[in-house]
Amino acid sequence: MHLSIIQVLLLIFFIGAILKVAGWYLVKEIGTGMMMFWTIFWLAAGMITAFPGVTSYFAGLVGIGRGADLIIYVSLVVLFFAVFRLLVKVERLSREITLLTRREALKEGDGQKK
Amino acid sequence: MLFIVVPAYNEAKTIGSVLNGLIAIQDEVAQIDHKLTPISIVVVDDGSDDDTFSEAKSCGVIVLRHAVNRGQGAALQTGNEYALTHGADLVVHFDADGQFDPADVVTALGQMRKDGLDVVLGSRFLDRRSSIPMTKRMIILPVSRMVNFLFSGLWLTDVHNGFRIMTRNALLKIRITQDGMAHNSEIVCQINDKKLKLAEVPVKVVYNEYGQGIRGGMRILGDLIFRMFCEKG
Numbered sequence: 001m002h003l004s005i006i007q008v009l010l011l012i013f014f015i016g017a018i019l020k021v022a023g024w025y026l027v028k029e030i031g032t033g034m035m036m037f038w039t040i041f042w043l044a045a046g047m048i049t050a051f052p053g054v055t056s057y058f059a060g061l062v063g064i065g066r067g068a069d070l071i072i073y074v075s076l077v078v079l080f081f082a083v084f085r086l087l088v089k090v091e092r093l094s095r096e097i098t099l100l101t102r103r104e105a106l107k108e109g110d111g112q113k114k
Numbered sequence: 115m116l117f118i119v120v121p122a123y124n125e126a127k128t129i130g131s132v133l134n135g136l137i138a139i140q141d142e143v144a145q146i147d148h149k150l151t152p153i154s155i156v157v158v159d160d161g162s163d164d165d166t167f168s169e170a171k172s173c174g175v176i177v178l179r180h181a182v183n184r185g186q187g188a189a190l191q192t193g194n195e196y197a198l199t200h201g202a203d204l205v206v207h208f209d210a211d212g213q214f215d216p217a218d219v220v221t222a223l224g225q226m227r228k229d230g231l232d233v234v235l236g237s238r239f240l241d242r243r244s245s246i247p248m249t250k251r252m253i254i255l256p257v258s259r260m261v262n263f264l265f266s267g268l269w270l271t272d273v274h275n276g277f278r279i280m281t282r283n284a285l286l287k288i289r290i291t292q293d294g295m296a297h298n299s300e301i302v303c304q305i306n307d308k309k310l311k312l313a314e315v316p317v318k319v320v321y322n323e324y325g326q327g328i329r330g331g332m333r334i335l336g337d338l339i340f341r342m343f344c345e346k347g
Contacts, residue, residue: 091340098184098293102192105158109178109196 007049014046116143116150117202118219119193120157121186122210126164129157133173135216136208142220146227150204156196157210158189166210186276187297191290198285205285209276215318222279222315232284232310235270235302236277236317243318265338266302270314274298274334277317284310296337 003011018039025035048055048071055067064070118136122129136155144151155175159167161183170177178192190207197205204226206219214236222234238244246255258273274295280288287308292300305312 087340094293095291097182098188101161101180101182101184102188102195105178105180105192106196106199109156109176112176 003050010049011046014042014049017042115152115154115201116204116206116223117154117156117193117197117200118206118208119190119197120155120170120208120210121160121189121193122157122162122166122170123160123183123186123189124162124164124166125210126162126166126169128212129166129169129210130173132208132210132212132214132216133157133170133175136219137173137175139216139220142217143223146220146223150223154197154200154202156193158193160184160186160189185293185297186295187290187300188293190297194285194288194290198282202285203282205280205282207276207278207280213320214277215320218277218315218317219279222277222317225313225315226279226281229313230311231313232281233305233312234279234315235272235312236275236319237270237272237314238275238317238319239271240314240316241318243316245321246319247321261335261338262299262302265299266306268302268306268312270302272314273302275317275319284308292337294333294337296334299334299338 021030021035021038021042024030025032030038052067055070057067059065059067059070062070064073120129120132120136125132133155136153140151140153143153155173157166157170157175157177159170159177159179161180167177167179176196178196180189180192193207194205204223208214208216208219218236222236225231226234238246255273259270262273263269276298278301284305287310288301288304290297290300
């Protein structure tokens, strides 16, 4: 199996990412579900990098010419969705902070005489 | 009882004179309806870094404090909830930066009572007392009015004017969820949705600072659109 320089660099990066995920799991920064998801994600990315022909097969199935194009399309959709989800989550967190702040302010205010 | 909610963020320089001005209208309010007095003034210090809290406290009013800055909309909702749980019949929203004239509260209250209104909103364009910067008058406000109309369905003479008075009944139907400046449009939307009886009243606005510029306006528009996509209703 002959690997190009970019493939080797990417594989090193993915191995680093998997080690990082394992590290976070060990210090309990992430749960089991999160650890499994990211490990499988980086392993899949590694497989596609090492055997790029696999993507051509799937690209052909959905009517896209090249495997690399399929990766770009899927990545874009996933990234946009991830950003949207993050924005919604940030909005929800922001609202929860407001509710907490308000509850504290009202509690403190109830102790004041008019 | 009349509650005046004053949201304040780093307004230590102006809050004292604003509060003293509001305290001074007590007798005039009593002449309109003695049941509205004594007036309760509620300052919501929205996580100020300066002495806003102590300055407001020294005026002898109720001061609620947000531990962290959450925005004017959030501060107003905190004030509204306090007013409702403490028996408010009418609630006034009044800015802390000294740009409004407390005498306008009395005039607006009079009109509200006379016409049996649920809500009155202040407008800078119903008389000539406010000297509005030209770019604001010629560009920002017409565009903002259009945007406000598209979102709320109400065609008002002014937008994002922080002066408003609401009856208890109206306030029970209005809930501010926009923490930032988009709360103005949100309130107008809810006034229209709940079919509340509304009128605009002339208010004088003194420009100490420019207020909402184009960037502020874009942020408001962004907040409104984002909320439209994120949730129903």
